[in-house]
Amino acid sequence: MKKQNAAHAHASEDKAARRTTILQAAKTLFSRGSGSLPTAAEIALEAGLAKGTVYLYFRTKEEIFAALLLEGWGAVMEEGQVLFQTTTGNRAVKVAAFLTALVAHLEKHSELLRLDALGYGVLERNMPHDVLVAHKAEYTARLERTGSAIDSALRLSAGRGVELLMRTYALTRGLWQSYQDAEASHLPHVARRAANPFARELREALTEYWHGALASPASSANGSDVV
Amino acid sequence: MKKQNAAHAHASEDKAARRTTILQAAKTLFSRGSGSLPTAAEIALEAGLAKGTVYLYFRTKEEIFAALLLEGWGAVMEEGQVLFQTTTGNRAVKVAAFLTALVAHLEKHSELLRLDALGYGVLERNMPHDVLVAHKAEYTARLERTGSAIDSALRLSAGRGVELLMRTYALTRGLWQSYQDAEASHLPHVARRAANPFARELREALTEYWHGALASPASSANGSDVV
Amino acid sequence: MKKQNAAHAHASEDKAARRTTILQAAKTLFSRGSGSLPTAAEIALEAGLAKGTVYLYFRTKEEIFAALLLEGWGAVMEEGQVLFQTTTGNRAVKVAAFLTALVAHLEKHSELLRLDALGYGVLERNMPHDVLVAHKAEYTARLERTGSAIDSALRLSAGRGVELLMRTYALTRGLWQSYQDAEASHLPHVARRAANPFARELREALTEYWHGALASPASSANGSDVV
Amino acid sequence: MKKQNAAHAHASEDKAARRTTILQAAKTLFSRGSGSLPTAAEIALEAGLAKGTVYLYFRTKEEIFAALLLEGWGAVMEEGQVLFQTTTGNRAVKVAAFLTALVAHLEKHSELLRLDALGYGVLERNMPHDVLVAHKAEYTARLERTGSAIDSALRLSAGRGVELLMRTYALTRGLWQSYQDAEASHLPHVARRAANPFARELREALTEYWHGALASPASSANGSDVV
DNA sequence: CATGAATGAGGTTTCATTCAT
DNA sequence: TATGAATGAAACCTCATTCAT
Numbered sequence A, B, C, D: 001m002k003k004q005n006a007a008h009a010h011a012s013e014d015k016a017a018r019r020t021t022i023l024q025a026a027k028t029l030f031s032r033g034s035g036s037l038p039t040a041a042e043i044a045l046e047a048g049l050a051k052g053t054v055y056l057y058f059r060t061k062e063e064i065f066a067a068l069l070l071e072g073w074g075a076v077m078e079e080g081q082v083l084f085q086t087t088t089g090n091r092a093v094k095v096a097a098f099l100t101a102l103v104a105h106l107e108k109h110s111e112l113l114r115l116d117a118l119g120y121g122v123l124e125r126n127m128p129h130d131v132l133v134a135h136k137a138e139y140t141a142r143l144e145r146t147g148s149a150i151d152s153a154l155r156l157s158a159g160r161g162v163e164l165l166m167r168t169y170a171l172t173r174g175l176w177q178s179y180q181d182a183e184a185s186h187l188p189h190v191a192r193r194a195a196n197p198f199a200r201e202l203r204e205a206l207t208e209y210w211h212g213a214l215a216s217p218a219s220s221a222n223g224s225d226v227v
Numbered sequence E: 001c002a003t004g005a006a007t008g009a010g011g012t013t014t015c016a017t018t019c020a021t
Numbered sequence F: 001t002a003t004g005a006a007t008g009a010a011a012c013c014t015c016a017t018t019c020a021t
Helices: A012-032 A040-047 A051-057 A061-086 A091-108 A110-116 A120-124 A129-154 A160-184 A191-195 A198-215 B012-032 B040-047 B051-057 B061-086 B091-108 B110-117 B119-124 B129-154 B160-184 B191-195 B198-215 C012-032 C040-047 C051-057 C061-086 C091-108 C110-116 C120-124 C129-154 C160-184 C191-195 C198-215 D012-032 D040-047 D051-057 D061-086 D091-108 D110-117 D119-124 D129-154 D160-184 D191-195 D198-215
Strands: none
Touching (some): A012 A051, A040 A051, A040 A061, A061 A091, A061 A120, A061 A129, A091 A160, A120 B160, A129 A160, A160 B160, A160 B198, A198 B160, A198 B198, B012 B051, B012 B061, B012 B110, B040 B051, B040 B061, B061 B091, B061 B110, B061 B160, B091 B160, B091 B198, B110 B160, B129 B160, C012 C040, C012 C110, C040 C061, C061 C129, C091 C110, C091 C129, C091 C160, C110 C160, C120 D160, C129 C160, C160 D160, C198 D160, C198 D198, D012 D040, D012 D061, D012 D110, D040 D061, D091 D129, D110 D160
């Protein structure tokens, strides 16, 4: 009825480590897999634990992936915040540094975008509500912090940084999905887009967006004087 | 729901009509529903047909929704093409007209974005490959046509219009999903974003993007002279 | 993805037959089994059908067994009704005939009591409410009919027959469970009760009950003049 | 709930106390709950102990509830024994006193019938066999003692008291279950039975039974002269 | 003695698709 | 052509019990 495979994690540091093990296993499997969430059984196997053990650390399977997502975007924002706080130069330099870092980060952690593409909607369908609320709160806090850093670095009005971040996120997510759609269909990327690898495409699109957003803040609401 | 009781559709116009009936039923159900695809049984019921009959017109359930998606985005692009071809004035006027129309169209056909949010990834998982190829081809053709219209109207280099359209689509899709995530979690929209309804947010973001994209086409790849 | 094992039951008589097949399979398995409900997979296998097919005829597994129970007790009451309506003689003769038949019937259909011992409570935990209501209604109707037959046959006041039946049922059920408990524990029946097989015990107990119930209807509420 | 934080129970009186604590917790939870057995974790929590500790005092969860059942029915029989030994008067008086006390006792300890309704069958499925044997032995002994008291008090032949007790128990159990079924289904009690609360119904039925049983001991086997 | 982390078996139901009628 | 009965894969989480600490 039992084994004694995994040593019991009594100390809280051991417990944290085990939690991390599970997250890592989930991330590995998701990266390897086809785009849908691995099963709980697979995660347990990969983590070297029993199925039941997984549920000692996470209340539902989705909670695992939500944690991964939170962690992933948290790191992105952390990095962005630091960059904006430390980079010296004019706006263009700061923005370019941020976008370069962002694109590089996302290239390195492609599972983040793959996971994100599921849509929080998928995860939310089966998450304990309190966990969901906690995640949203933490996510918002991080967003605000990085947004503030942007406001300061670029001398923007309060809240504008958050806005920029959200639209940056939206554009990133949308582009990724377009690329995924193309890849998933085993078809050449639509049109000549094929020639543009994702990282370059993303860089270009984001650059255009930030360029427009910072050029004429006053005009952003009506577009009457575009060009 | 109709009980048109299976008059056999021999003439090809009847067949087309029946196909349309099914598509309409699927759209209705999806609009009404919770975000996931209605079941084949539900579609058949709503269309007043038997389950088996649906499969005489579509090889998989996903094909139905892919057709809806193709049709929906096709209409968007059609409208865009016409607008760019007929609007007179400077770039700013044309772009503003396009964006206004786009946002209005999407507001009116919200099921399009809802369906789109599933990700083609979801639909692709279960679509006959040949149908997929055909869809992509048609989609690409329409995209190119509208892209060309943009190239002409705004005097851009060939292919730039397609690029702008794709990024416009990406930003739209990404923003929509962010809004959906927030709603789905039954939480207030992240940060003060709550104050911005989707249509306005979309309009602002797209305006910023087009502004940046058209301001300095030459600089789009490096961002060295942002601001 | 499919077989063509079972011929499609299109005619409603075929459908009824298939329903019966499933019920029979469930009964067989339950009789053979250890007292808990067989799994849906087992039932399908025994019936020579696919798991999914079972769910075309019953909405939940429990519904199957509830149907068995309804049918079983229905037959008991049917038989009782007929007996009371056709037996001639004095009260004692009629009651004795009824009890004899009842005991014999239950001996022959021991799965009925075994199933009953689960308690409707077990089945109710997972039954469509409308089915539950329908069952109760049918059960009540049959009970009333047999009760009326008793009222007439024994010249009792209206409703007394139902009362007698319910208490007869209660005593039967309770005794059966006591016997089951003893058997299940692989222990000799408690005390010298071992010498009394269930049928005899039941017969004796019921005879005593009916004897008491019919002896002094007026005194039944206070017992002041027992003996 | 108590957090008595694990003072090690060395002395055997402490151990007995802890055993009682667990039993009490189980009873409380069962009374409060929905009819199925509380989980081991819940019991431990309610008792202010760790899950593992519970298993130092009971080998299986079912053993706990079996103990509760044994204790409960033991008390009932104890009370019955005393009553028969102390009540003075004729048979009718003694029986009436017994039944009155029985019904009152069961009304006060409704968890006993609720637990009983699970059927020993449920508990037996997972009880150490030796414990089961011990319980049965103790149960039988108590039954015999009370049975003897009845034999003496009512001047019955040896063993008749046990028989009466067992049938009394069966009728009680069966009636209770019928009432539970009706309640569980959220439907009005079958037929007009609704008007009779359980205690009254039980009293009536038992009175009738004892009346019949004591009226004609010689005739109990054939019922030839009922009425 | 006490603790609580780890284990892993177990079963229901839905639904896309097919094919006998 | 139209029908709708038949198919069967797929995966979550709970919870009694054990044993390392």
